Structure formats: C-alpha cells, structure tokens
Amino acid sequence: MKTVVELKNVTKKIGxxxxxxxxxxxIVEGEVFGLLGPNGAGKTTTIRMVVGLIGITSGEISICGKNVKSEFEQAISKVGAIVENPELYKFLTGYQNLMQVARLTKGITxxxxxxxxxxxxxxDRIHDKVKTYSLGMRQRLGIAQSLLHDPKVLILDEPTNGLDPAGIREVRDYLRSLAKEKGLAVIVSSHLLSEMEMMCDRIAIIQQGKLIDVQGVRTSETSDKRMYSVQVNDVEKAQQILIKNGFAVQQKNTNLELELQHEQVPKIIKxxxxxxxxxxxxxxxQKSLEDRFLEITSAGEVKKHA
Known part of the structure; x- marks a missing residue:
C-alpha cells in the first residue's frame, strides 16, 4: 500500500x-489511522503540525511525497481537515455553506x-438551514467541506465529541466507508478507546508526546498466532499431551491457555x-483495546520512572 503521510523523527518544543x-x-491509503492517548498527550499538536498550523522544531512531515515545511502549498492541497469543530454559517443552508468553501478553491463544479x-x-436536508441540523449532520457537512477539493488525506480531531450514540455510529460508519470506497487515508484522534477500536484499522498510542506503540486493530486472524483457551475434562492430562507434542501450555484455573496459529486449532482438538x-x-x-492500552501505557510509566 502507498504511504500518503509520513512523520520522521518529529519533535515540537515550546520553550x-x-x-x-x-x-x-x-499512514497508508485506504486506512483509518487513529491517534490515541490521554488528554494532553500531544494528539492535537501532532495534527496541527501535519496541517501546518504550527511549526516543527525538528524532523520532517511529508504528505504524498511533498514536504510540509518546504513545499507547503503542494502538500496541504492533498489534505482535508477539521481541527476540533467544523466552522459553519448556521444562518445559511448546508448547500450555501458548501458554496462558500467552493468559492475559495478553483475548479470546484x-x-x-x-x-x-x-x-x-x-x-434530503442540504437546503435546510444549518441551525436545524443535529451535531452528527453538522459533522458530516464539515466533512463534506473537507472533501470538495478531492484530498488524499482526511484529518479529523475528536470527530465524535459531543455526539449522541446514534451520531457517533453514523460518523464512524461513514469514515470507514469513505476510506474503503474512496481510498482515502483517514486520520482521527481521540481518547475514547471503544470508539477507536470500532473505527480504526491501526492505532498509534501516544503518551506525553512519545509514540509508545502502534497497534493493528483489524488484523487477520489467520495471519498471526493468537492466544486460545481450552476447557477439557482432565486439565493435567491434556497439558501433558500438549507439552509432549511441542506446545507451550499454561494452566489458568480450570482451563488451558496456549498460543496457536488458526490452522493449528483443529489439530490440537483431534x-x-x-x-x-x-x-x-x-x-x-482477544484482549480489548482498553486492556492493551492500559498494559502499554503502564509499561511506559514504569520505564519512565525506572
């Protein structure tokens, strides 16, 4: 897959x-990539640097091969972004809002x-005034504004903030279909673990400005080894048999736990x-993203204080 956004050794210092x-x-095309971390971790600062709203102290950011610092106009022309909340004229209709944005860019028909x-x-609602829109509809109109110039990258900072459960699902499903159907790289930031788990393909966990880990959320179950739990009538006998056949097995309460590839499961059953x-x-x-996040960030805290 083609890399569309690349951050290399990026550092930002204030004083x-x-x-x-x-x-x-x-970040590659066609994926929803999440920036996850507690408030103050540096997610919004990272997004602001990518879109050129604040400068980079050192390092390099490129978008579709164009350097944000030295080739800003060419790089940013490939980006659609909403940092924090979409700015809309509430007394105008949705269509009139889009027309205002279209006037700022050549070639939008x-x-x-x-x-x-x-x-x-x-x-069905585009000719209604924006003040009558729900928060989910305003978010979608903001995304529409960001897509008018056919960007390769869509960046959204806390896209589900303030939305009710229906609005959150609406935005989440829309972003996933957008990445899949249009081949966009969608970058979202959030501190909401459950939402990021359902929305993203990969997640970068950031803590105190540092990249702690990158987690694949939607990896194929057949590609890697996973932990399995096996419940049998005789745990000790089963453990001996599996160990004798080369499997590393642990006993957890009344079950056995072992790491297997997908195709090994029927073999151990037989x-x-x-x-x-x-x-x-x-x-x-399958550990939840919350479990993995807490494990990783706790380990980061331990290393920091060691």
Missing amino acids: KRTIIDDLSIN KEKINEVIELVGLK LLVDKNLLIYEVKMI
Whole structure:
C-alpha cells in the first residue's frame, strides 16, 4: 500500500518543554489511522503540525511525497481537515455553506458539490438551514467541506465529541466507508478507546508526546498466532499431551491457555480427542483495546520512572 503521510523523527518544543518527542509514523491509503492517548498527550499538536498550523522544531512531515515545511502549498492541497469543530454559517443552508468553501478553491463544479452531498448522505436536508441540523449532520457537512477539493488525506480531531450514540455510529460508519470506497487515508484522534477500536484499522498510542506503540486493530486472524483457551475434562492430562507434542501450555484455573496459529486449532482438538479427552470449549482470547492500552501505557510509566 502507498504511504500518503509520513512523520520522521518529529519533535515540537515550546520553550524548554518538549510537547512531541521524536515521533515517527507512516499512514497508508485506504486506512483509518487513529491517534490515541490521554488528554494532553500531544494528539492535537501532532495534527496541527501535519496541517501546518504550527511549526516543527525538528524532523520532517511529508504528505504524498511533498514536504510540509518546504513545499507547503503542494502538500496541504492533498489534505482535508477539521481541527476540533467544523466552522459553519448556521444562518445559511448546508448547500450555501458548501458554496462558500467552493468559492475559495478553483475548479470546484456544482457537479462536484452534488457528488459530495450524496457521498455524506445529506441530500434530503442540504437546503435546510444549518441551525436545524443535529451535531452528527453538522459533522458530516464539515466533512463534506473537507472533501470538495478531492484530498488524499482526511484529518479529523475528536470527530465524535459531543455526539449522541446514534451520531457517533453514523460518523464512524461513514469514515470507514469513505476510506474503503474512496481510498482515502483517514486520520482521527481521540481518547475514547471503544470508539477507536470500532473505527480504526491501526492505532498509534501516544503518551506525553512519545509514540509508545502502534497497534493493528483489524488484523487477520489467520495471519498471526493468537492466544486460545481450552476447557477439557482432565486439565493435567491434556497439558501433558500438549507439552509432549511441542506446545507451550499454561494452566489458568480450570482451563488451558496456549498460543496457536488458526490452522493449528483443529489439530490440537483431534490430538486431545484421540486421547479420549472431552473438550467442552475452545475459544480465542482477544484482549480489548482498553486492556492493551492500559498494559502499554503502564509499561511506559514504569520505564519512565525506572
């Protein structure tokens, strides 16, 4: 996949304080990439540097191969962004708001405006005044504004802030379909773990301006080893059989836990059944993003104080 946004050793200092510390990230087309961290971690600062709202102390940011610092206009022409909240004229209609934005950029036709309206699902309400819109509809109109010039990258800072559950789902589903159908790289920041888990393909965990880890949220179950829990009638006998056949097995309460590739699961089932063991359950142990986030950030705190 093609890399569209690249941060290399990016650092931001204000006075003697380091806000972002040697951050390196690659973001590819067609993915929803999340910046996750507690409030004050540096998510918004990172986004502001990517879109050129604040300068970089050191390092390099490129968008579609263009350097944000030295080739700003060419780089930023590939970006659509909403930093914090979309700015809208509430006394105008949704369509009039889009027309105001279209006047600022050459080459945006009425056909393009109508295409974007259809894309964000506002066709039935686009001629109503924005003051009558729900928060979810305003967010979608803001996204429509960001898409008018056909960007390769869409950047949204806390896109679900202030939305009710229906609005959150609406924006989340829309962003996922946008990445898939238009091949956009969508970058979102948030501190809401559950939302990021459902929305993103990969997540960069940032703590105190440092990149702690990059987590794949939607990895293929067949590609990597995963932890499985096995419930049998005779735990000790099953453990001995599996160890004898080269599996690393741990006993957890009345179950066995072991790391397996997807295709190994039926093999261990057959192995145990052939030894006359009764198998009640085999299930994959999947840690939530919350578990992984707390593990990773706790480890970061331990290293910092060590």
